[in-house]
Amino acid sequence: MNSKGIQYVCINCENTLKSLEEEWLWHCQSCGLDVSLLDNEKYNGKDVIGWTESASLFLKELRENNACKLLDLLSQYTDLKGKKLLDIGCAAGWFLSVAEKYQLIAIGIEPDTGIAQKGLDKGLDIKTAIFPDESIIDSKFDIVTFNDVFEHIKEPFTILSDVHQQLNEDGYLIINLPTSDGFIYRLSRFLSKLCYKPLFHRLWQKGYVSPHLYYYSNTNLKSLVEKCGFKLVAKDHLDILQIKNLYQRINHEGKINRIVSSTLYFSIILVYPLYKYVLPPDIMVHIYRKD
Ligand SMILES: [Zn+2]
Numbered sequence: 001m002n003s004k005g006i007q008y009v010c011i012n013c014e015n016t017l018k019s020l021e022e023e024w025l026w027h028c029q030s031c032g033l034d035v036s037l038l039d040n041e042k043y044n045g046k047d048v049i050g051w052t053e054s055a056s057l058f059l060k061e062l063r064e065n066n067a068c069k070l071l072d073l074l075s076q077y078t079d080l081k082g083k084k085l086l087d088i089g090c091a092a093g094w095f096l097s098v099a100e101k102y103q104l105i106a107i108g109i110e111p112d113t114g115i116a117q118k119g120l121d122k123g124l125d126i127k128t129a130i131f132p133d134e135s136i137i138d139s140k141f142d143i144v145t146f147n148d149v150f151e152h153i154k155e156p157f158t159i160l161s162d163v164h165q166q167l168n169e170d171g172y173l174i175i176n177l178p179t180s181d182g183f184i185y186r187l188s189r190f191l192s193k194l195c196y197k198p199l200f201h202r203l204w205q206k207g208y209v210s211p212h213l214y215y216y217s218n219t220n221l222k223s224l225v226e227k228c229g230f231k232l233v234a235k236d237h238l239d240i241l242q243i244k245n246l247y248q249r250i251n252h253e254g255k256i257n258r259i260v261s262s263t264l265y266f267s268i269i270l271v272y273p274l275y276k277y278v279l280p281p282d283i284m285v286h287i288y289r290k291d
Helices: 053-074 094-101 113-121 156-166 183-193 198-203 218-226 246-251 258-277
Strands: 025-027 034-036 084-088 105-109 125-127 141-147 167-178 230-238 283-290
Touching (some): 053 094, 053 167, 053 230, 053 283, 084 094, 094 105, 113 125, 141 156, 156 167, 156 218, 167 230, 183 198, 218 230, 218 283, 246 258
Parallel strands (some): 084 105, 084 141, 105 125, 141 167
Antiparallel strands (some): 025 034, 167 283, 230 283
């Protein structure tokens, strides 16, 4: 409960949430779920930042490598060739392009018309709509994916129930998303408590068109998804950083001066091996089978 007497309940375990140091941030002390109120303009602001082509370009290779890692992992459990995959919130279809290389029949659904059009221009099969939509309601899929999307969904139980209905028997659900177990998340939270908030706000995408509404851990994500008729069969992590294009990625918005960006760049290079091989990763992957 906060100073105004407001109470929220955890969607996963129904315990009362505890208000944290930010007015928009709540935490479940029972299952560890972090919950934001950033879908409210009062907390997220009016002049929100949208998707930019430049940010997407610097992430292209990293995303493609991660997509390959994810599909290689899935191929250990099921043969991918000719299977029908639905990517929910597919943006411009970067994951669909990789999925097609694995001979999957890949369909995406994306509510943002402008972004979806970029994928349609490349010949990808994208429905410009919000899931679940009548354009795919009669279709069954073998694989459903959420790539950096699940943490934006306000009512995950409703979506998971719809996914369950659209999956074939023995179908697979893949979720990858940032985790509260991660080193950068924990570091940013620590810095935020010391009153340096920009990194923590950036991780939540505060001030962006579609901010994060939840930060899940490996444990509470599994608990939540398994309540909806799925069984966790594999978990892994994806890379959040790559050294190639890192300097351009740091500078692409032009908001950081050169001394700060150079210092940041060389600091990351120094700690990168430690982060990649030792510290807890920030992007988790869960693969579930329909139970
Ligand atoms: Zn909880």
